Amino acid sequence: MDYNEFFTFETGQATDVGRKRTVNEDNFLSRPDCGLWVVSDGMGGHAAGDYASYTIVQELNSIGMSASPDDLQARFMERIHRANTAIFEHAQELQRGTIGATLVALLVHGEDYACIWSGDSRIYLLRDGKLVQQTRDHTELMMLLDSGTITEEEAQNWPRKNVITRAIGVTETPQCDVVSGKLALDDTFILCSDGLTEHLSDEDIAELAAKHRPKDACEAMIELTLERGAKDNVTVISMRCLPPPELEEENDLMDDVLELDTSAGEAEA
Template sequence: MNNVALPIESFGVSHRGCVRELNEDNYLVEPQTGLWAVADGMGGHDAGEVASASIVDHLATIGIASSAPDLRARFEDRLSRANAEIRGISESRGITIGSTFAALLVMDGRFACLWAGDSRVYLIRDAEISQISKDHTEVQELLDTGMLTEAEALTWPRRNVITQAVGVNDEVVIDFQQGEILPGDVFVLSTDGLTAHVTDAEIKAATVSATAQAACENLLEMVLARGGTDNVTVVLVKIGGGHVKQSPRPDLSKAEGRR
């Protein structure tokens, strides 16, 4: 594996949508540290926004890691701090709040995706789109066990009930996937406000030939034109070609699946 990183273009947008009064989503675009994230808060009023902001604010303090193990340790530390902060807010207010999240780490030719809840990470490669993350939802569990068909899942009344989120338990439970990046790869991170209105095929079509900014704006416009029933957040990361300065590679081998 070549020990140089590929150049990266990234952008993010977030909007409250056409129905909700508040935007409880947040996102982070930190190419200098190789970190991108989206977070979708839940709890009503301003509580959801507080939860998603806690995740993003803590992750924003990671800074430039001195080594791959340091990067991973910083990420897990910040997420744990956010989890503790959100739980403290829940206790002080006497309510339950939390937030889903999906994050992407890219360093030295490798990617790592980490998530909890139904915020998603897609990879577009060789003109094909695949969902890297797997939703932590009741409906996904029923699909996995064969109790629901794909068609039934679309209208199942509890299809939006999530089973994992930051801030709802003492310990954060996350899922994890990793792999090698290739020139031309496009990663799309989004909250469920995007996928409620836009298909995977439409995501691919909107991103393959556009800049990161134009693709984000096009997807947002598509959601709003279709009613925007939820907050929507999209972060796009496009992997270019050529060579740039060497950067450390995360040691991702110690985590496979949930931790």
């Protein structure tokens, strides 16, 4: 576990090639010491999609320690720009068409968090028993829904659900969206590739994230996805915000005192 002055971070992570693929084009990164968690889902086939997601993760792994939330985001975007350029140029060299990778990243500095994304991988926040998707899919389907061209009912059976409208490395300049907020104790964030959400509902994710510690939750989500067919690579990270060590020690001490008081009361009775 890693921590800052406000929280301890418990992280779990898991990935699997799935039932249909032979190469895992997903890559992930957990750097709680730097306040960074990342899932990237490559597209373009072997030697292309896996290169794209790997390049993103490798660039971000050098992010280092930041001085503020703004500094952390600036460091992050600088590395995404470098990764984007490398992937874009690699595609031109290969001359095999477009390659790239979706991206979801959770950035934490102190009590502040930011979710940054491009594509249809997702970040969820489980808070007070309620799961809320923090990201909004960059897909053709979402564009049609937003414009009112199709209804929610029509979207359920839409044949082109996975056509994405943004990804890192596809254009000369990366296009990302950002949402931010304040952390609370017991917040649990779930970062995942679309290989997970293709088979698991929000209710499934919420139940498993609430029932298990992060490592066990990730393994349970992967297992359930595999049971349901796992058509794609599947990757998931779970991060839970716990009290910092000093507060945990104080709580443990208070529990011991209360237990002593209760035992003394029972003896007297």
